[in-house]
Amino acid sequence: MNFETIKFGINGGIATLILNRPQVMNALNGRMRAEITRALTTLPPEVRCVVITGSGKAFCSGQDLTDAGAALDLEATLRDEYEPMLHAVRDCPAPVIAAVNGVAAGAGANLALIADVVIAAESASFIQAFSRIGLVPDAGGTWAVPRAIGAARAMGMMLFAEPVPARLAADWGLIWQALPDGEFAEGVATRALQLAEGPTGAYLAIREAVAASLDNDLDEQLKLEARLQGRAGQSNDFREGVTAFLEKRKPRFSGR
Known part of the structure; x- marks a missing residue:
C-alpha cells in the first residue's frame, strides 16, 4: 500500500x-x-x-x-x-x-x-x-x-x-x-x-470483556466471561498453553 x-x-x-x-x-x-x-x-x-x-x-x-x-x-x-x-x-x-x-x-x-x-x-x-x-x-x-x-x-x-x-x-x-x-x-x-508472540484470540476477548465491564452489572459480566472463556477453551492456543505448562517450556502460540 x-x-x-x-x-x-x-x-x-x-x-x-x-x-x-x-x-x-x-x-x-x-x-x-x-x-x-x-x-x-x-x-x-x-x-x-x-x-x-x-x-x-x-x-x-x-x-x-x-x-x-x-x-x-x-x-x-x-x-x-x-x-x-x-x-x-x-x-x-x-x-x-x-x-x-x-x-x-x-x-x-x-x-x-x-x-x-x-x-x-x-x-x-x-x-x-x-x-x-x-x-x-x-x-x-x-x-x-x-x-x-x-x-x-x-x-x-x-x-x-x-x-x-x-x-x-x-x-x-x-x-x-x-x-x-x-x-x-x-x-x-x-x-x-x-x-x-501471544494468544491473539485471548487478547481480543480480554478487550471485549474489559470494554463491556464498564456498563454491565455483575451477572451480565459473569455471563460474558463464561461465553468468552468457553470460546477461548476451544482454541489451539489454549491447548498449546496447557501443553507448554506441563512440559515446562515457553508456549508457541499461533493466534488461533
Whole structure:
C-alpha cells in the first residue's frame, strides 16, 4: 500500500504505523485519517500486534486547523472521518499499542487513548486542548478519559486544557506506562514482541470483556466471561498453553 501521510510496515508479525507529518507535529488532516483507517482495516492475517507512533518530536497535535474541509462541518467530519478511524483502532484484529513519543494533544491524545495499551516517553504529555479554541473534546475523549481517570480529573483536564506529563498520566491510570526517553524505543519493541508472540484470540476477548465491564452489572459480566472463556477453551492456543505448562517450556502460540 502507498501512503502520503503515514509510514506503514510489517516485520515479524508487528505492524508499525507512523504518523508522518512532522512539519505540523503530525496533525490530523482528511488524508491522514483515511490512510490510518485503510491501513488498519486491511491488515494481513500475519499481523499479531500494531504499534502506532509519531515521527519527529510529537505523537500528534490533533486536528489540522488549516484543513479547510474539516472546518466547514465539524459534525460531518467527526461522523464520516474520525469515527471510522477510531473504530479501526478499537476493532483492530490485533492488539494495538500507542507509543506516544511526544506531545499528544486534542484528537491526537484521544487517538492514543483508544488503543489497547498506551506507553509514553517521559517527555511526552497529554492535552485535552479543545477548550482553548472554544470546542468540546471529541474523537472519543469524553468516553475514554472519564473511564480511565474518573470524572473529576477528566473535567480538570478538559476545562483547564493543561498538559498532563506522561509520568503523572501513568500515576493517574490514564496510560499503562511512562518510560525514560532513553528506554522508550526498546521498551515499546519488547512489549510489541510480547503481544505478537501471544494468544491473539485471548487478547481480543480480554478487550471485549474489559470494554463491556464498564456498563454491565455483575451477572451480565459473569455471563460474558463464561461465553468468552468457553470460546477461548476451544482454541489451539489454549491447548498449546496447557501443553507448554506441563512440559515446562515457553508456549508457541499461533493466534488461533
